[in-house]
């Protein structure tokens with residue numbers, strides 16, 4: 001029986017409420033498929049920061065490294081500046097474990113109220129591949145002329161050939177693997193003078209290695225509009241760290257799945273553990289009420305199983321999740337128009353697995 | 356009788372087709388309201404670049420400066436790298452004429468198919484104030500280690516206190532003027548380590564001068580999602596050059612008005628001429644077929660009149676435009692489900708003015 005070592009990091013806010021539901025579902029599917037999980041729980045969070053000035057202890061990364069995968073809840077809480085909490089935990093792990101791929105599905109699911117008109121499940125179904133460790137997210141830069149009228153700040157984005165090429169290649173490979181050989185690149189080469197013309201150049205160069213894959217590209221402004229206007233046209237969309245971030249919230253937003261969508265931070269070479277989290281944040285405004293939707297965390301657990309090579313177990317979770325979503329009488333959290341609690345939804349999905 | 360000197364710059368692609376319609380409507384409204392326009396036509400475009408290597412002649416800015424306002428079509432055409440054409444014309448004018456405000460309405464209009472479910476005209480109606488001359492759009496940076504495996508590119512965004520404060524102040528003032536004292540700031544201070552924490556800091560500082568104005572802020576990723584999920588909640592949204600750019604295409608996209616929405620590049624101090632253009636681009640794919648929708652260009656002309664102090668004439672155009680849009684039998688271009696030509700729509704709006 002395979003045993004996977006899982007680092008469990010609920011983090012802040014509703015991360016703490018949705019995580020137990022994912023564990024519940026993982027344990028159930030493990031039982032069904034003969035897989036065991038060996039969890040190590042880490043309570044690192046903004047509370048840690050308030051106590052110690054750090055988001056994790058000195059040996060934090062070393063302790064995480066001993067696991068096969070990381071399941072993360074959410075990071076960030078009022079009282080700790082966002083850039084300090086995020087760069088001290090989420091972004092730190094992405095970078096130090098070279099999780100250079102962020103992979104997120106945009107999928108219209110049954111039973112979910114969708115803000116778009118005239119769309120049904122199946123109409124919208126594509127993947128966003130986001131560069132996850134460089135680009136616009138950078139600590140290069142700083143403040144100048146502080147305290148004077150000339151004050152200002154420089155923020156430098158750094159794109160390397162190494163980092164750009166490998167994410168583009170991942171997108172092309174994925175589109176082949178999915179049997180949907182079509183990659184759309186997010187750019188802004190008309191406005192961003194240095195970075196995006198370079199991105200376009202590399203997209204053309206890497207694309208030339210994949211003659212069977214159709215390529216197109218849009219500036220990020222019109223691409224955001226086209227997501228909403230004609231989401232059917234996408235298969236795999238590849239973008240920089242910032243553009244991928246924006247598109248992969250917009251996608252779930254427009255399909256009504258912000259609380260449902262997962263986010264996989266992948267080190268494809270498996271040199272380091274990969275990390276799986278819901279797209280949603282720590283939602284301080286609803287924390288503590290047992291109303292957070294646990295489905296994003298559960299779907300993240302399914303993506304984790306996929307990454308670990310347990311495709312069957314991953315698919316079972318996805319099916320149980322979809323079954324519950326399409327059952328009108330099944331429990332739903334308030335964000336989906338229901339009155340159920342976080343744990344009711346988790347239990348319903350666990351139960352659907354065994355029925 | 357007031358005479359306004361207008362620089363007419365159709366630019367590229369469908370810019371050349373929609374511009375005559377705006378002139379037609381301006382002339383009609385001028386006749387009605389006793390205003391005269393003294394047009395100077397400039398044929399600067401990507402063709403100029405192909406011939407001369409420049410988008411405009413040496414004395415171009417000087418010739419534009421002699422006008423009260425600039426009416427622009429669209430810039431960019433295959434064969435000329437986008438960043439060269441744009442930085443040589445559109446972005447050059449914005450910067451050298453210190454048009455630091457880009458103002459764009461997001462408005463659900465009657466008679467326009469809208470991608471959002473269950474929304475009717477009036478439900479979505481807000482303004483985007485975009486910083487228009489600094490920030491992420493910058494020529495600071497360049498390539499390093501060119502031709503080696505270590506190759507890459509640095510793109511630096513520069514935010515000044517001067518530039519940040521004045522755009523924030525403009526947004527607060529506008530929200531007051533509209534009688535909708537609520538400003539939403541687009542940020543990304545959790546990921547962009549230097550620039551956006553500074554933006555937030557200035558937002559808080561300037562906001563403190565406007566105690567009657569309600570403030571909120573969202574990270575750009577979730578803000579894009581919320582545009583689609585709950586567009587009713589916005590009044591005035593303020594963003595950096597890049598975030599404003601993205602949001603002000605997404606807004607028109609989600610209200611079905613990409614071809615209809617205008618964009619005003621304003622120098623509020625009137626030290627230099629301001630510039631008015633449609634949100635859409637040069638659309639090479641449909642150029643030359645007389646099917647481009649001229650309404651964006653016409654609405655831009657209305658915003659120009661507003662800026663020139665001709666509020667009545669501006670309102671008349673907007674009313675004629677809305678009348679035509681809400682008349683089922685009125686001509687419509689193919690993007691709006693009709694079969695009419697560009698000039699039919701322009702003529703219908705001109706006619707509606709006089710009826």
Ligand SMILES: CC(C)[C@H](C(=O)O)[C@@H](O)C(=O)O
Nearest residue numbers: 190191221441445446600618
């Ligand atoms: C063409 C491009 C440079 C421009 C911009 O990004 O500013 C356009 O998208 C706009 O919004 O006016």
Ligand SMILES: CC(C)[C@H](C(=O)O)[C@@H](O)C(=O)O
Nearest residue numbers: 086090091245263545546576
């Ligand atoms: C919390 C934040 C830093 C993060 C990001 O921007 O990467 C989040 O929005 C995400 O997409 O995972």
